[in-house]
Amino acid sequence: MDAEGVPGAVGTGSDAPGSGEDAPDRPQRPARRRPNRWKVLFVGLFVAGVLGTATWVLLGSRLLVVRRIDVTGERLVSREEVLAAARVHLGEPLARLDTGVVRDRVEAVQAVETARVERRWPTTVHIVVRERTPIVVAQHDNRYLQIDRYGVTVVASAARPRGLPVLDVANPTQSDPALRTGLSVVRALPSWLGRQVVGVDVPSTEAVSLRLADGVTVVWGAAERGPEKLRLLRGLLDRSPRGVRTIDVSSPEVVTTR
Template sequence: MDGEGVPGTVETNPGAPDADPPARPARRRPNRWKVLFVGLFVAGVLGTATWVLLGSRLLVVRRIDVTGERLVSRDEVLAAARVRLGEPLARLDTGVVRDRVESVQAVETARVERRWPTTVRIVVRERTPIVVAQHDNRYLQIDRYGVTVVASAARPRGLPVLSVANPTQSDPALRAGLSVVRGLPSWLGRRVAGVDVPSTEAVSLRLADGVTIVWGAAERGPEKIRLLHGLLTASPRRGVKTIDVSSPEVVTTK
């Protein structure tokens, strides 16, 4: 049995060197010229874009559109906005322009938009008069906030006449009368020809058919309207000239 290997064993050469481990792929060093080129390219693109937006004549204001104006003229809106033709559109501060336009008394709100490439659009929402008050031989059209929208020598049609001693925004009687008018439903509001407010606790409505509604204080409007709906839409009133709902618990007619 000499010279035969032992079954189940593998002969090794103890003097042979170990096998080399697998070689790792070498890391590629970044190409400095490529990095420099990309950096210069990006800087050039950004610089060109900045010049186009802010310095060139390509994207400047060439047209100003105004919409929604009726009580104020387009020239008034443009004068308040102070947007210069030729100004870079990107530099336009739309918030500042909006505030300028809203400083016009007849303007309630405004919206300013950039319309690329060369247009500015100003959308105006004007105040809506709900009453007219006579003061110093002038008729003041007043909105729901007590702001005088426009004054004229002739009385405008379609607005109830508000009678107060001092038709200014700070007058409590004016605010009380406006509060009542704002809360009226359309079926009643369109029948009101006048509103008399000698004091904040004594508001009266004069209807176009000659009936006077003694409203009293501005509070409890929904209750008073519910009572009036039953009285004014029921069977014809015979000889009724005054309806007093100042105390909703006790309604009287005359």
């Protein structure tokens, strides 16, 4: 009997499930879309145009150039001295300005301790000057040299400036050991004593003396052991009888007055 006449008979060959044309279709990957060449070209040209325009605005146009130079903090030096040292030219593209180079030029001015240079868009350069602060004055070759804490001569003048103690050393130059010792003593003085000092004598690095406004001389000695000397000196100044002209704290173990 043929298989077709048997109820429930299973077909074979090409009629079997999962074979031939009756097999389920497999999912197919979508075809890759090729990039639109014109779109890529357009985007590239657009980006190049934007970059070119920005470069032209920053470096080539007259829109973002130096039109104003502000200087602040100057007192001992003039604005003209700062500008001459900075060498920033009006009309120069602001983006091309090397602020580090300008800062170094300004700091080369003797009276300038530090400087800061800033771009202030769209057209301004701002120079902030911090000048050196003299703490003593020394006489040399009929000139009065105002010297800062580092031993740098800030200003030289024919007249003695007021408000600064006179530092008496043989060679008031930055390399002189006696000058450096005298400056280290002056820097360490508290305000209650510093405002009384009118003179500092340093014949050698081991023999510093302070001259006070009331005529008292303090023999300080070497720069070392400053805190001990200050503590002893304050007590002696408060308790010393009238007529004491010299207080010797050069050796804190043996303090003398006369």
